[in-house]
Amino acid sequence: MAESDAKGGAEAAAKDATDASAATPRARYRAQVRAEVKEHAWKQIAEAGASALSLNAIAKQMGVSGPALYRYFAGRDELITELIRDAYRSLADAVRAAAATGAGVRRLAHVLRGWALADPHRYFLIFGTPVPGYHAPEDITGISQEIMADLLAACAALGPDAPGEGAGGARAGASVAEPSAAFDAHIAGHRDWAGGLAAPPAVLRRALAFWTRLHGVLSLELAGHFAGMGFDPALLYEAELDGLLGPEGMPGG
Amino acid sequence: MAESDAKGGAEAAAKDATDASAATPRARYRAQVRAEVKEHAWKQIAEAGASALSLNAIAKQMGVSGPALYRYFAGRDELITELIRDAYRSLADAVRAAAATGAGVRRLAHVLRGWALADPHRYFLIFGTPVPGYHAPEDITGISQEIMADLLAACAALGPDAPGEGAGGARAGASVAEPSAAFDAHIAGHRDWAGGLAAPPAVLRRALAFWTRLHGVLSLELAGHFAGMGFDPALLYEAELDGLLGPEGMPGG
DNA sequence: AAAGTTTCGTTAGAAGGTATCACGAAAGCG
DNA sequence: CGCTTTCGTGATACCTTCTAACGAAACTTT
Numbered sequence: 001m002a003e004s005d006a007k008g009g010a011e012a013a014a015k016d017a018t019d020a021s022a023a024t025p026r027a028r029y030r031a032q033v034r035a036e037v038k039e040h041a042w043k044q045i046a047e048a049g050a051s052a053l054s055l056n057a058i059a060k061q062m063g064v065s066g067p068a069l070y071r072y073f074a075g076r077d078e079l080i081t082e083l084i085r086d087a088y089r090s091l092a093d094a095v096r097a098a099a100a101t102g103a104g105v106r107r108l109a110h111v112l113r114g115w116a117l118a119d120p121h122r123y124f125l126i127f128g129t130p131v132p133g134y135h136a137p138e139d140i141t142g143i144s145q146e147i148m149a150d151l152l153a154a155c156a157a158l159g160p161d162a163p164g165e166g167a168g169g170a171r172a173g174a175s176v177a178e179p180s181a182a183f184d185a186h187i188a189g190h191r192d193w194a195g196g197l198a199a200p201p202a203v204l205r206r207a208l209a210f211w212t213r214l215h216g217v218l219s220l221e222l223a224g225h226f227a228g229m230g231f232d233p234a235l236l237y238e239a240e241l242d243g244l245l246g247p248e249g250m251p252g253g
Numbered sequence: 254m255a256e257s258d259a260k261g262g263a264e265a266a267a268k269d270a271t272d273a274s275a276a277t278p279r280a281r282y283r284a285q286v287r288a289e290v291k292e293h294a295w296k297q298i299a300e301a302g303a304s305a306l307s308l309n310a311i312a313k314q315m316g317v318s319g320p321a322l323y324r325y326f327a328g329r330d331e332l333i334t335e336l337i338r339d340a341y342r343s344l345a346d347a348v349r350a351a352a353a354t355g356a357g358v359r360r361l362a363h364v365l366r367g368w369a370l371a372d373p374h375r376y377f378l379i380f381g382t383p384v385p386g387y388h389a390p391e392d393i394t395g396i397s398q399e400i401m402a403d404l405l406a407a408c409a410a411l412g413p414d415a416p417g418e419g420a421g422g423a424r425a426g427a428s429v430a431e432p433s434a435a436f437d438a439h440i441a442g443h444r445d446w447a448g449g450l451a452a453p454p455a456v457l458r459r460a461l462a463f464w465t466r467l468h469g470v471l472s473l474e475l476a477g478h479f480a481g482m483g484f485d486p487a488l489l490y491e492a493e494l495d496g497l498l499g500p501e502g503m504p505g506g
Numbered sequence: 507a508a509a510g511t512t513t514c515g516t517t518a519g520a521a522g523g524t525a526t527c528a529c530g531a532a533a534g535c536g
Numbered sequence: 537c538g539c540t541t542t543c544g545t546g547a548t549a550c551c552t553t554c555t556a557a558c559g560a561a562a563c564t565t566t
Contacts, residue, residue, distance in 0.1 A: 026534065026542075049385040051304050056523060067525075068544050076524070129381030130476045132302040141481060183492035190483035208489060209496075216469025223383045228394060230443035236461060239436035243462075279513075279563070309552065320554075321515050329553065 034072050034082075036062065041083060045121045050080065080125075081137065087122045088143040091115055095150045105154045109214055109241050113234075120222040127219060148207070149195055155207040156199045158245075180205060206244070213240050287325050289315065294336060298374045303333065333378075334390065340375045341396040344368055348403045358407045362467055362494050366487075373475040380472060401460070402448055408460040409452045411498075433458060459497070466493050 040058045055076055056066045073079045091112075098111045116123040184201035187208075194204055217240055220226060221233040293311045308329055309319045326332045344365075351364045369376040437454035440461075447457055470493055473479060474486035 024534080029533095030542095047385075049382070052385065054523065055525090065545055066523090067527090067546085070525070071543060124382040127473070127476065127478070129302070129377040132300075132305065144478075180492055180496065182495075183488050186488050187484055190485075193482035193484075205492065209493070212469035212473055212489070212493065213466050214469070215473060216465035216467070219472060220380070220465055220468060223380065225380070225397075229446040231440055231446075232443075235436050235439050236465070239433055239458065240462070240465065242435075243433065277563080283513095307552070308554090318516060319552090320517085320556095323554070324514060 030072065037069060037072060037079070038082060038086065041079060042119075042122075045083070045125070046119060049121055050083075050125055053080065055079065077134075080131075081134075081140075084125055084136070085140050085143070087125045088140055088147075090122070091126070092143050092146045092150075095147050099150045099154060103154070105151075105158060105210065106241060106245055108151065108154050109210070109237075112214060113218060113237060116218050116222060123218070123222060127215060145193070145195065148193065148211075149197070151210060152194060152197055152199060152203070152207045155210065156197065156203045158203075158206070210244060213244060216240075283325065290322060290325060290332070291335060291339065294332060295372075295375075298336070298378070299372060302374055303336075303378055306333065308332065330387075333384075334387075334393075337378055337389070338393050338396070340378050341393055341400075343375070344379070345396050345399045345403075348400050352403045352407060356407070358404075358411060358463065359494060359498055361404065361407055362463070362490075365467060366471060366490060369471050369475060376471070376475060380468060398446070398448065401446065401464075402450070404463060405447060405450055405452060405456070405460050408463065409450065409456050411456075411459070463497055466497060469493075 037058055040061050041053055044053055044057065053076065055069050055073070059066045059069050073082070094111055094115050095108060098108055103111070180202070184205055187204050188201045191201075191204060214237070217233065217237045221237070226233050226236075290311055293314050294306060297306055297310065306329065308322050308326070312319045312322050326335070347364055347368050348361060351361055356364070433455070437458055440457050441454045444452075444454075444457060467490070470486065470490045474490070479486050479489075
């Protein structure tokens, strides 16, 4: 029953092993070792990417034997899942901290870019090539909903007739408002992801555009696809942001 | 000297091993085996992703021993590089074929999406998480420039004052034309990637926006980030396309 | 056609990875 | 102090990439 205990213990301790100040000394030690493993894992990922992550190498670096780590993580997959969770939480915290100081969408975008540039591998862990069989646990989707909620709130703060193409108000004729109206009609009926927020469809569409457009520039930049092209990705990012926000420069941004 | 011969042979044959109808029977056989290996590799990638690609498994499927494949590929990296090259070529061919029939940007965008959905793993092989130490060979960057040239031509066909936010003409005031003008000034000085094409900065900017925005939607969709959100990614893709093109619907699109 | 050379595919093996098992030692708990 | 749980270890099985050496097959040349 040693193996089932180790498994059950790992799962049971997963709740309180996250906080360092647990009740029992056992759990506290567990949490510390788990944290140390993840620390080495992040270092290894930053150096050679997530695909090169090796439990064996981490164990060697920590001065213990390979199988020792299996007392703390069920396997490589569980460790990676944990790292993905930490990455999501890190991004959510960064976004929330900015939003708490009243940051607008523009500032949020800069927070996102700064967070991504600080550790590209961490960004790709979330938004990069998905692992074939992997399905994110419940709590991770919850964290991503936190991020979306903050983004949605920032977009709602812009007002329903905010500038930008297709948003409705600022355009000359109805010729431009039409295409987004078609999507607005669709998104109005599929707003489960917006939580309880009673935002108009234009706001939902704006939040989606923010996400996809910034990710588009950011991921191509981080992957090096702009490498030989000469221009500054930061300026392209800013240009997309301008197109999204309009030039008047939101006060909180 | 067998090993240096095998290496040199592989490199020398790499040129004519690509076309199936080579001069010598040796080269023809080589080309056939290499093609068969890649075929199995694609199947394996489609099933479990590029990270799960195993030379050993391919050899087993082909009924030969593991090391036999090292006569045809220097290693796993060379095989993957070859697959990336094929993926780029496949995309470039698809784009060029569409462009040859006079397809506009809208149709090009649909070709891109169709190509990506046909094999998501192939898309991620190009635009997904980059492998840490990998640098694309010269000819691969050449193929990507082909794609960019076609996109650029299609964008130029739209005319310099085409619709879309920040392009200049269709907007009500100068307040919206300003932000993109800032980027236009920058991109005007860094247009090495545009080849010899004498396109105005607005066209370059438009092509860049096409690439980044469509990739933004597409990559998030393929990675499953829209999974639990309920809306139809195809409609979001279309909405972004509309925002890029304007609603009047290009004739060739 | 025979001889020579190149290439091919094999087995063997090194080095490294994940993951399991069984055992002894350490540490917490009653 | 003793019982119980947990921890770390070495051994082991099986996977991977990749190199080396050898025999056989095939192409080339004489």
